[in-house]
Amino acid sequence: MAATGLVDEVSADTYRKVLEDLTAHPTRHSFSTTYREAARTVADLLTGLGYATREEPVAVGSRETLNIVAEKPGTDPDDERRLVYVVAHLDSVNEAGGVNAPAPGADDNASGAAGVLEIARVLAAVTARHDLRLVVFGGEEQGLHGSRIHVAGLTEADRSRITMVVNMDMIGRLNTATPSVLLEGAAVSQHVIDALAQAAQDTSDLQVFVSLEPFASDHVSFIDAGLPAVLTIEGEDQLNIDEHTPRDTLTGLDVSLAISILRMNTSAVAGMLGASA
Numbered sequence: 094m095a096a097t098g099l100v101d102e103v104s105a106d107t108y109r110k111v112l113e114d115l116t117a118h119p120t121r122h123s124f125s126t127t128y129r130e131a132a133r134t135v136a137d138l139l140t141g142l143g144y145a146t147r148e149e150p151v152a153v154g155s156r157e158t159l160n161i162v163a164e165k166p167g168t169d170p171d172d173e174r175r176l177v178y179v180v181a182h183l184d185s186v187n188e189a190g191g192v193n194a195p196a197p198g199a200d201d202n203a204s205g206a207a208g209v210l211e212i213a214r215v216l217a218a219v220t221a222r223h224d225l226r227l228v229v230f231g232g233e234e235q236g237l238h239g240s241r242i243h244v245a246g247l248t249e250a251d252r253s254r255i256t257m258v259v260n261m262d263m264i265g266r267l268n269t270a271t272p273s274v275l276l277e278g279a280a281v282s283q284h285v286i287d288a289l290a291q292a293a294q295d296t297s298d299l300q301v302f303v304s305l306e307p308f309a310s311d312h313v314s315f316i317d318a319g320l321p322a323v324l325t326i327e328g329e330d331q332l333n334i335d336e337h338t339p340r341d342t343l344t345g346l347d348v349s350l351a352i353s354i355l356r357m358n359t360s361a362v363a364g365m366l367g368a369s370a
């Protein structure tokens with residue numbers, strides 16, 4: 094398989110560096126100025142990797158936040174190219190506080206946003222037949238606003254060529270003795286679940302759980318539009334009692350768990366992209 098060599102490029106060092114950058118902001122609340130700074134950091138990193146990168150405005154009532162969208166075109170002819178998504182929300186929240194209350198959001202969801210950047214780094218120099226689109230969303234914690242607006246804005250042509258959407262949320266906190274991942278999708282995303290489960294077996298020692306009840310993260314916006322999305326999340330994330338508090342810090346993370354999930358996702362994404370290392 095062409096994709097298997099690539100997973101060894103996934104690096105704990107570069108992943109950790111981005112995690113540190115993102116959690117250095119006191120909050121990434123969707124309406125904070127430091128969210129915008131974090132989004133700028135993400136955009137600059139993606140541009141530096143060679144991706145065509147843009148901001149996507151996201152209105153939430155009378156307030157505004159933004160997504161960062163980055164693209165890398167494939168080599169197949171225009172009318173034959175699939176579109177593969179890798180996404181995560183960038184915003185954090187302190188549930189008991191306001192916009193400026195401390196919200197490091199290390200697991201929820203610097204872990205996933207840094208994952209988008211690590212997959213971006215690994216795939217940046219790879220030749221692939223199909224198109225890759227990366228998105229970090231704002232407004233997730235206020236009700237999936239960034240992903241809802243992104244999906245609503247898709248052209249019919251793009252919609253029809255989406256074959257895989259991999260969402261990462263809370264991939265960094267080991268809540269049980271055995272590392273595990275939950276693949277959460279729906280009937281429309283069964284082929285994505287199957288590809289990820291196979292990739293987990295090929296590239297990691299993760300125990301895999303599957304759910305067909307999509308819930309509370311940005312994959313739901315895609316699934317509701319009939320698009321094949323799957324959430325990848327640590328298998329027992331509900332045991333993380335520090336979610337949405339100032340205690341969701343880097344010290345609570347297990348980078349090796351996140352790397353296992355990133356190896357799985359990189360393998361499945363590279364396979365769907367028709368990537369050759």
Ligand SMILES: [Zn+2]
Pocket residue numbers: 182201202262263310
């Ligand atoms: Zn989250």
